Amino acid sequence: MKTSEWLKKYDIRLKKGLGQNFLSNSNVAHEIVKKSEIDENDVIIEIGTGNGILTEEISKNAKKVITFEIDERFKPLVEERFEGSKNVEIHFEDFLNTDLSKFKGISKLKYIANIPYYISSKILEKIFIESPKFEYAIFMFQKEFGQRLMAKSKKSYSPLSIFVQTYCTVExxxxxxKNNFIPIPKVDSVILKFNPVYKYVKEVDPKDFMKFVHMCFSKRRKTIKNNLKEIIPDTEKYLMEVQIDPSCRPEDIPLETYIELYKIIAKGNKSE
Structure with missing residues (x-):
């Protein structure tokens, strides 16, 4: 059955407040799974079961799908759709409240999801900070949001870009x-793959580092020196040490340089 037919059968009207724009094209779901290169040893965590269109495609290839859905109206629908599917485990709970440590023993853990825009940042933060080691995460976002995650400089570059790229490479x-969804949203979407990079996490305390980055971006139109000078003494000395022009704006400084700046400032503070 098509997505619209499933929804009509169970008289479910999608809620705008939950960001419910559901994939309606099974060919797109198939293509996502194909590009994900899932094999029979993979355990996939899916966030947002919905009507199960993506869940079904994942289950054809994976060892197991652990899928989360916050809206219990979909319970009878997915119970019918996955009746007899031994490798689909459905949880009707808020993923953001889930203890991810219970997945620690899974050797080939991966994430795949079509994430509502309004909780995209929260889900990324939860996975990067709380999840046991995973091989990759493949998520669908609104296109503009995805561009921010991939940005390495200029207008779209932000603390969010730096946060994500501290943990992962993004491709x-x-x-x-947008025509592949119901109801049709106002914008197109993009699918991104996040490959964990643990070396940066070993170099900095992620939460403390992100507080520092937010200070650096506190006023985008101001220079990095002006944003930091009232908080950090001898700001210019630290900037010059990592070869940052004090007149640079926050959006012009790459991730690696932010990490070096954070490290020398932290070291300077400890020696005082």
Whole structure:
């Protein structure tokens, strides 16, 4: 059955407040799974079961799908759709409240999801900070949000870009037209793949580092020196040490340089 037919059968009207724009094209779901290169040893965590269109495609290839859905109206629908599917485990609970440490023993853990825009940042933060080691995460976002995650400089570059890239490399998998969803959203989507990079996490305390980055971006139109001078003594000395022009704006400084700046400032503070 098509997505619209499933929803009509169970008289479910999608809620705008929950960001419910559901994938309606099974060919797109198939293509996502194909590009994900899932094999029979993979355990996939999916966030947002919905009507199960992506869940079903994942289950055809993976050892197990652990899928989360906050809206219990979908319970009878997915119970019917996955009746007899031994490798689909459905949890009707808020993923953001889930203890991810219970997945620690899984050797080939991966994430795949179509994430509502309004909780995209929270889900990324939860996975990067709380999840046991995972091989990759493949998520669908609104296109503009995805561009911010991939940005390395200029207008779209932000503390969010730096936060994500501290934990992972980000690559675009494919674009998805808004016409593949119901109801049709105002913007197109993009699918991104996040490959964990643990070396940066070993070099800095992630939460403390992100507080520092937010200070650096506190006023985007101001220079990095002006944003830091009232908080950090001898700001210019530290900037010059890592070869940052004090007249640079926050959006012009790459991740690696922010990490070096954070490290020398932290070291200077400890020696005082």
């Amino acid at each position: 675009k998998i494919m674009d998805v037209s």
